[in-house]
Amino acid sequence: MVEMKEHTVKNVQPSSTNSRVSRKSFLAASAAALGTLATACSLLKPESASPTSQPVAPDTGQAPAVAAGTQTGGGKLGQVLTRGKLIVGTDSATPPFCFKDEAGNWTGFDIDFAKELATGLFDKPDAIEFVDEKPSSRIPNLQADKVDFVIQAMTITMQRAQLVNFTVPYYRDAINLVLPKKSQYDNYTQLKGANYKIAILQNRDAEDTVHGYMPDTQVLQFETQAAAVLAVESGRADGALVEHPMAMYMAAQNAEKFKAGNQAFGPNNFGLAIRAGDWQWLYWLNTSINDLVTGLRYPQFSTIYKTWFGEAPPAPKPGSPA
Amino acid sequence: MDVTVVVDGWRLMGPGLAMTLLVSVSVMILGLGIGLLGGLTLLYGPRLMRLVVRGYVDFVRGTPLLVLIFLIFYGIPAVGIPVPNFVAAVISLGAFAGAQISELVRGGISSIPRGQTDAAMALGMTFWPRLTQVVIPQAVARTLPPLVNTTVEVVKGSSLVSLVSIVELTLATEQVVQRVQRPVPLYIAAALMYFVVNFIVSSGGRRLERRFAF
Amino acid sequence: MVTLELSIVALIVSVLIGIGVAYARLSPFRAVSGAATAYVEFVRNIPLLLIMFFVYFGLPVFQVTLTERLAAVLALSLYSGAYMTEIFRAGILAIGRGQVEAGQALGLTGFQISRTVVLPQAFRVVLPALGNQFISLIKDSSLAVAISVRELTYAAVRINDISWRIVEVYSVIAGMYLVVTYAVAFGLRGLEGALRKRS
Numbered sequence: 001m002v003e004m005k006e007h008t009v010k011n012v013q014p015s016s017t018n019s020r021v022s023r024k025s026f027l028a029a030s031a032a033a034l035g036t037l038a039t040a041c042s043l044l045k046p047e048s049a050s051p052t053s054q055p056v057a058p059d060t061g062q063a064p065a066v067a068a069g070t071q072t073g074g075g076k077l078g079q080v081l082t083r084g085k086l087i088v089g090t091d092s093a094t095p096p097f098c099f100k101d102e103a104g105n106w107t108g109f110d111i112d113f114a115k116e117l118a119t120g121l122f123d124k125p126d127a128i129e130f131v132d133e134k135p136s137s138r139i140p141n142l143q144a145d146k147v148d149f150v151i152q153a154m155t156i157t158m159q160r161a162q163l164v165n166f167t168v169p170y171y172r173d174a175i176n177l178v179l180p181k182k183s184q185y186d187n188y189t190q191l192k193g194a195n196y197k198i199a200i201l202q203n204r205d206a207e208d209t210v211h212g213y214m215p216d217t218q219v220l221q222f223e224t225q226a227a228a229v230l231a232v233e234s235g236r237a238d239g240a241l242v243e244h245p246m247a248m249y250m251a252a253q254n255a256e257k258f259k260a261g262n263q264a265f266g267p268n269n270f271g272l273a274i275r276a277g278d279w280q281w282l283y284w285l286n287t288s289i290n291d292l293v294t295g296l297r298y299p300q301f302s303t304i305y306k307t308w309f310g311e312a313p314p315a316p317k318p319g320s321p322a
Numbered sequence: 323m324d325v326t327v328v329v330d331g332w333r334l335m336g337p338g339l340a341m342t343l344l345v346s347v348s349v350m351i352l353g354l355g356i357g358l359l360g361g362l363t364l365l366y367g368p369r370l371m372r373l374v375v376r377g378y379v380d381f382v383r384g385t386p387l388l389v390l391i392f393l394i395f396y397g398i399p400a401v402g403i404p405v406p407n408f409v410a411a412v413i414s415l416g417a418f419a420g421a422q423i424s425e426l427v428r429g430g431i432s433s434i435p436r437g438q439t440d441a442a443m444a445l446g447m448t449f450w451p452r453l454t455q456v457v458i459p460q461a462v463a464r465t466l467p468p469l470v471n472t473t474v475e476v477v478k479g480s481s482l483v484s485l486v487s488i489v490e491l492t493l494a495t496e497q498v499v500q501r502v503q504r505p506v507p508l509y510i511a512a513a514l515m516y517f518v519v520n521f522i523v524s525s526g527g528r529r530l531e532r533r534f535a536f
Numbered sequence: 537m538v539t540l541e542l543s544i545v546a547l548i549v550s551v552l553i554g555i556g557v558a559y560a561r562l563s564p565f566r567a568v569s570g571a572a573t574a575y576v577e578f579v580r581n582i583p584l585l586l587i588m589f590f591v592y593f594g595l596p597v598f599q600v601t602l603t604e605r606l607a608a609v610l611a612l613s614l615y616s617g618a619y620m621t622e623i624f625r626a627g628i629l630a631i632g633r634g635q636v637e638a639g640q641a642l643g644l645t646g647f648q649i650s651r652t653v654v655l656p657q658a659f660r661v662v663l664p665a666l667g668n669q670f671i672s673l674i675k676d677s678s679l680a681v682a683i684s685v686r687e688l689t690y691a692a693v694r695i696n697d698i699s700w701r702i703v704e705v706y707s708v709i710a711g712m713y714l715v716v717t718y719a720v721a722f723g724l725r726g727l728e729g730a731l732r733k734r735s
Binding site: 381383384385386387388389390392393396397400474478479480481482484492495496499505506509510512513516517520521524 | 577578580581582583584585586587589590593594597671674675676677678679681703706707709710713714717718
């Protein structure tokens with residue numbers, strides 16, 4: 001019996017006796033595919049033509065902020081305030097910036113920083129929900145308005161800035177190598193040439209970044225930075241190029257397995273990323289970041305910084321802001 | 323092999339397993355609903371509706387589940403409907419399950435010999451009572467094995483929603499692996515958990531089959 | 537296209553696994569058939585994603601380090617092999633005892649009987665199911681993106697890095713998979729028809 005066989009066979013496809021039906025179904029399926037494409041095209045074009053319009057309706061159903069009204073008048077800021085909590089995109093694979101501890105709680109510099117922003121909005125550091133996204137989903141999640149902002153050890157680049165808006169930097173980063181403990185090499189300058197494999201987070205500039213410092217090496221790209229380190233652990237790569245604090249963290253936490261390169265390099269800036277076009281939200285975030293890093297909330301910022309990086313951040317000097 | 327890391331990891335993986343179960347159950351409920359509607363439409367609906375459902379089923383069958391999930395998960399906000407991530411993920415997996423179940427319903431019902439419907443008509447039954455009292459009860463027995471199969475596929479498919487930020491078992495396992503950097507015991511533990519869940523589903527299905535057999 | 541490459545290699549390997557393990561399941565030795573059954577039941581009940589992660593990240597712990605592509609092919613083959621086993625087991629069993637006995641009457645050894653009598657007929661019987669499995673394989677190969685193999689879905693992920701149009705991109709990708717799977721389905725139907733004419 002046909003049904004009995006299907007019990008052991010995974011898929012159910014129209015059999016050859018249905019050839020007439022399947023031609024129709026082929027046309028129907030192609031029509032469905034083309035329809036999806038057409039809908040997608042027509043819906044996304046107006047969005048990109050005028051980046052300041054927001055076709056995605058906020059939960060409150062309010063129109064995008066047009067007039068310079070009150071802060072709660074509309075836009076993302078109004079939406080967040082009405083909702084009562086922040087929804088933040090981050091990942092769990094980039095210690096010490098964002099990861100989960102043994103109890104499964106979100107922890108890290110980025111996490112604590114985000115909680116300070118939640119405090120600034122709601123007086124409660126826990127009025128916040130973290131969404132665990134792979135780095136490749138950062139930009140799609142922002143564009144689809146799934147998160148209010150992304151704080152995920154995200155490097156500001158000019159290409160990304162064309163797709164999303166970045167805040168002012170909240171951390172100045174450098175990169176470094178995670179090397180196997182028994183490696184005979186000490187830093188990146190010694191790894192040049194095609195017989196070395198370097199693992200790095202998958203992104204558009206990955207090959208260029210690696211080759212800029214370690215020419216001619218083979219580049220292995222991974223979904224997360226922790227996966228890149230795992231590649232070193234499993235012998236797939238001779239080194240993992242990750243954020244300098246992460247290299248230090250991994251070396252400290254797993255001293256029997258890893259060591260960090262003794263030279264950090266490649267300066268870059270981390271910023272929060274938001275969906276393009278919401279100027280009020282961007283202004284609020286920029287103002288708050290500056291307040292934390294050099295303003296009223298410097299003490300709280302300093303505590304967080306010391307916890308994760310072991311030293312106090314540069315203290316702001318009274319006088320001219322320049 | 324370090325088994326203690328699994329015990330520690332349980333604090334993350336336990337809730338992950340719960341989420342896997344929650345997603346699977348929700349998807350099956352949604353999928354059964356869509357599948358019943360779809361299957362009945364394929365058999366008895368007007369020509370246009372049949373084409374639409376046929377197109378839907380073949381589209382889902384021809385695309386990888388991963389692509390389908392991304393398409394629906396990001397497609398829903400693109401048409402302006404804000405839904406929470408969990409709902410979007412369930413809808414995307416549900417679309418997959420619904421397409422499969424539509425085919426199963428169609429196959430199951432059409433496998434009931436005409437003699438049954440003829441006899442029912444001879445007894446004076448109209449369409450709906452005929453369907454619900456004669457055809458469907460018999461069709462259920464035949465549809466149950468492939469339906470159990472679909473449920474297992476859904477449980478396995480739930481691992482893919484880890485890629486759209488739902489913290490189910492696979493993502494939870496990844497989170498632990500990334501912190502402790504010990505993939506082997508953790509992935510084996512996760513695989514065993516999936517196996518146990520699906521084994522229970524299959525055994526439960528077999529017991530149900532026996533109850534429904536004539 | 538990498539997707540097809542992966543799928544075809546995995547198809548061949550999984551067919552080999554399938555035939556081998558199918559015979560193992562039918563073996564009179566309890567240990568052999570038990571091990572085969574355990575493999576099939578275990579692999580069919582766990583997600584392919586997990587198998588990929590394990591092959592890629594876990595095997596190196598045992599000193600077996602494969603490239604992304606090899607890892608993807610191995611994972612796909614192991615996964616598909618379990619289904620192939622069931623397909624071939626059903627096919628082999630469907631070839632009646634009469635055939636086997638006829639072969640024995642002709643003086644062929646067991647191995648020769650399998651190779652020249654049972655398997656060719658079994659192949660014809662299971663061809664539709666094989667075709668289905670191949671189509672599934674093509675779709676499953678999209679998971680190779682999770683271990684960074686540069687196949688079709690990976691292209692979509694990369695493009696998202698540089699463009700607004702998420703849904704458009706995935707629609708196009710879906711369209712491409714549809715074209716491939718339908719082409720394969722049509723080809724298989726043609727093959728079935730041709731084979732039927734021959735027998």
